[in-house]
Amino acid sequence: PSAAIAKPKRKAIVEEVPLYKVILLGDEEYECDPVCDVLQTVIPDIDNFKQAKEKYDEAESTGKSMLIVVPKEHAEAYVEQLIRAEPMVYAEIEEE
Numbered sequence: 001p002s003a004a005i006a007k008p009k010r011k012a013i014v015e016e017v018p019l020y021k022v023i024l025l026g027d028e029e030y031e032c033d034p035v036c037d038v039l040q041t042v043i044p045d046i047d048n049f050k051q052a053k054e055k056y057d058e059a060e061s062t063g064k065s066m067l068i069v070v071p072k073e074h075a076e077a078y079v080e081q082l083i084r085a086e087p088m089v090y091a092e093i094e095e096e
Helices: 032-042 049-062 072-084
Strands: 019-025 064-071 091-095
Touching: 019 049, 019 072, 032 049, 032 072, 049 064, 064 072, 072 091
Parallel strands: none
Antiparallel strands: 019 064, 019 091
């Protein structure tokens, strides 16, 4: 009988990646439908108009609404896409 070869256990190195919130900022210049369209296009977690409208309404009533929590590079990319969108949608990132 051949001896089983012991495979060394691999240790997974899990780095704690700091996560950032992408925050939609309220603005009285916004029009609901175009902003909600942009949110659905840019933010992968928002897949329907109802979700987008909830975020929009929250930002309009409280001044901000959290859209998604992701690593910093993703957060920065989403903010950039929102700001470059037509219409421009104001957003910022903050560390979780």
